[in-house]
Amino acid sequence: SQTIHQWPATLVQPVGSPLSLECTVEGTSNPNLYWYRQAAGRGLQLLFYSVGIGQISSEVPQNLSASRPQDRQFILSSKKLLLSDSGFYLCAWRRGQGDTDTQYFGPGTRLTVL
Amino acid sequence: AQTVTQSQPEMSVQEAETVTLSCTYDTSESDYYLFWYKQPPSRQMILVIRQEAYKQQNATENRFSVNFQKAAKSFSLKISDSQLGDAAMYFCAYRSPNTGNQFYFGTGTSLTVIP
Secondary structure, rough: OOEEEEEOOOEEEEEOOOOOEEEEOOOOOOOOOEEEEEEEOEEEEEEEEEEOEEEEEEEEOOEEEEEEEOOHHHEEEEEOOHHHOEEEEEEEEEOOOOOOOOOOOOOEEEEEEE | OOOEEEEOEEEEEEEOOOEEOOOOEEEOOOOOOOEEEOOOOOOOOOEHHHHEOOOOOEEEEEEEEEEEEEEOOOOEEEEEOOOHHEEEEEEEEEEEEOOOOOOOOOOOEEEEEEE
């Protein structure tokens, strides 16, 4: 079976510090991977998605970047965090082939920028 | 981009009763997929039910069913025999097979189950 991991689960960082959130998927190959941000009391905003190693698409201009160094690893980064980067970050995966189109989510990372 | 609208920020239901959560979407496509996700206090997003637009039959998963009205672009979720564990945020989502890999989510409905 497939599983998706995210770490850390919670993070408190000062403004201006760097960020690295990691997401890994097990039990599948060549998944499509996604990063979402969920601000308090709001819906999910798609930040990045990736259809393969080194292939990153960005949905909104922002202070964040993403990378996919390995097939099942997706990293969300920032060089300098802003207060507005606080939120709940969710990683998700979807099978890259066939009509199995459901997204499956990781447990999330709660980021607080002070 | 497609938009998904959930017009009910909060809903409540008595335990064992039935509740319906609303979702509408805007699209010019004829083929797409619709989903309901549940996010309990643990914040883990859990798939509740999915519907392919080309299927006329409404999807059903145990106590969860949908009322898919393609012409009206409406996709409501009905929860029967509500249980305390159903209390959560519910998100409606849309995915098009034609515009890359984006999923579009509504802003969610917070469901409270009253014992």
